[in-house]
Amino acid sequence: MSRSGSRGWLGALPLLAFFAFVFGIPAVALVAGAFTAGGRPSLANVAQSLQGGYLTAMAGSVRLSAVVALLGAVLGTFLAYAVVTSRFRLLREAVLTASGVLANFGGVPLAFFWIATLGNSGVISGLVGLPSGALYTFWGLVVVYLYFSVPLMVLVMAPALDGLRPQWREAAANNGATAWHYWRFVALPVLTPSLLGGVVLLFGGAFSAYATANAMVGTVIPLVTLKIASALTGDVLVGYENIALALSLDMVVVAGLVMAVYLPLQRRSSRWLH
Incomplete structure (x- = not known):
């Protein structure tokens, strides 16, 4: 060396x-x-974390994260395209700045914001005739998670959309390609790595979120993060005190898989944008 x-x-x-x-x-x-139970090495905690209510909670977190990731990716991409193609520079800067703030707005303040607005006694829920308790359901939680997921997708997709060269559209048009052909065979392949990377990123963010769901739904909706908190605060079976650590290890494995998919996609997309 x-x-x-x-x-x-x-x-x-x-x-x-x-x-x-x-x-x-x-x-x-x-x-x-x-991997410790009763003071000895054991697989009991990991096995327990993949059974019964714990497995249901893991499946619930995966389902919630997948729905949020897909909806957030679609809505965020369309919003990013509208902003990037806008002729009003001030609007573009305002939306991107707001997206940077809202993408990091979560936790208890976000839950309070939605409860005070659309909760059972919210300011707007009575005016629009929102059914009582609709906010505290699976789809209500999806809407709340989209509040920070859509801005995050805007931040991911705006640079990728900026990377689409006007010359590519002109060359496609000169060769007789329609707008559909341009998006199908030129723009979409270029944007696919960023799109998939954004979906994976949104999935990871929703999967690891805890404070917002805890403040809104408590144990009504089974989520793995809520199960971990419950295990740490007293809902622990005798001999399985480390079950929360096993659940956390399961989440680490899922997060590792998420990053293993996201990083190569991000590197690939960066080659198109330079």
């Missing part, structure tokens, strides 16, 4: 040590606890 390379590694050592301490120790504790 060259002297400059050695200096680079030495400069990175504090950061590597910080990451090892902050993320490494909890990860080791998580894995160790998930």
Whole structure:
């Protein structure tokens, strides 16, 4: 290794040590606890986390995340296209700025916002005749999650749509291609990596969300994040105190699969945009 390379590694050592301490120790504790039962190595916790109500909660989280990801991707892509093709620069900047803020707006404040607006005693629910409790259902939670998922998709798709060169449309038109042919054979293949990457990103965000669902629906809708919180706060079977760690490990595996799909797609799309 060259002297400059050695200096680079030495400069990175504090950061590597910080990451090892902050993320490494909890990860080791998580894995160790998930595979320990009764003070001995065991697969009981992991097996229990994939059965009964825990499996139902995992399936509920996957279903919710998939619906939010697909709807958010469609709505966010159309909104991003409208913004990118708009001739009003101020509108574009305002929407992108708002998207950056709303994409990070979640948790209890978001739940309170929707409850105060469309809850049982909300400001608007009585005016529009919203059925009592509609907000606290699966589809109500989908609508709330879309509040931060759609802006996130706008941020993902706006650079990709900007990367579509006007010359490509002109060349397609000069060769007799219709608008449908242009989108089917030129634009869509270019946008597909970003589209799929956005879907995966939205899925991961909805899958890991906890505070908003906890404040809105509690245990009414079975979600794995709520099951983990319940296990940590006392809903623990004797001999399975580490069941919450096993559920967390299941989520880590799903998140790892999500990132394994997202990163290659992101790298591929970046080659088209430069």
